Amino acid sequence: MTRSVIVTGGFGVLGNAVAELFASRGDKVTRIDYAATASAPIAGTLDIGGIDLTDTEATKGALAKVVAAHGGIDVLVNVAGGFAWETLEDGDLATWSKMQxxxxxxxxxxxxxxxxxxxKSAAGRIVNIGAGGAVKAGMGMGAYAASKSGVHRMTEALAEELAGSTVTVNAVLPSIIDTPTNxxxxxxxxxxxxxxPGAVAKVIAFxxxxDAASISGALLPVSRGS
Known part of the structure; x- marks a missing residue:
């Protein structure tokens, strides 16, 4: 069955790997990103750039384009996010708001x-990106870990909220992802x-x-694999 899959942060390294994997399996993929354009296209993928996902109206507009093009939404993979390392004593309190x-x-x-x-989907799926570093935060990781811990708690709460529906909600908790920036x-x-990124993408696809229909509310560590 061909599904409509949204990958936020889809122009980044992990988002791109996730989008490529779903596209290779025949799904109709949409990449949504804050950046205006992707560095490289993926054949058959709908790209929607320049979207601030904290802006309700802009996000509604992007979702309307997805539904018009692909007939609905079956899978939402929330990759969009960022990272900052700084201590509380020497850092900027604005970083805490930025990470949230x-x-x-x-x-x-x-x-x-x-x-x-x-x-509406017969098998709706939400997969969030948490962080292994949010289970126990190290020095300088406070703002980032607090925001990712929020993702963990939202995943658990939403899974219970949707327990009577066809939608499952889970999160992957990667360790350090091997990217050029890192x-x-x-x-x-x-x-x-x-x-x-490819190893994380495979867990997300699972x-x-x-096969994962019976799993919801899980926080799944992903710490190895190429």
Whole structure:
């Protein structure tokens, strides 16, 4: 069955890997991103750039384009987000608001607005991106971890809220993802211990599959694999 799949943050490294995997399996994929354009196209994919996912009206407009083009929404993968490292003592309190906006409110906004279409699906799926680093926060990780912990709690609460529906809600909790940015920021790290975007994408695809129909409210660590 061909499904309508939305990947937020779809122009980034992880979002692109997720979108490519779903597209390769025959799904109708939409990438939604804050950036205006993607660095590279994916054949057959609908790209909607320049969307602030904390803006309700802009998000409604993007979702309307998806429904018009693909007939509905079956899968929502919330990849959009960001990262900041700074200590509380020396950092900027505005970073805490920024992390909440980028990581939690983008997710909450599009999820709430997509729910009517997801609930029409015979097998609606929501997969969020949490963080292994939000289970126990290290130094400098407070603002980021707090926002990702919010994603964890929202995942659990929404799974219970939708328990009587056809929609499941889960989150993957990656460790450090092997991206060019992370390699540049942590040049002395052992990259072999990181998880690849493709490996995370495969776990997301599983949670969006029929085989995972009995799983909802799970926070699934993803810490290895290339």
């Amino acid at each position: 906006s980028m990581n939690l409110m983008t997710n909450a906004t599009i999820t709430q607005l997509a729910l009517p279409e997801l609930k 390699r540049a920021d942590m040049a002395d790290a052992d990259f072999s211990q990181w998880v690849s 949670l969006a599959s029929d």
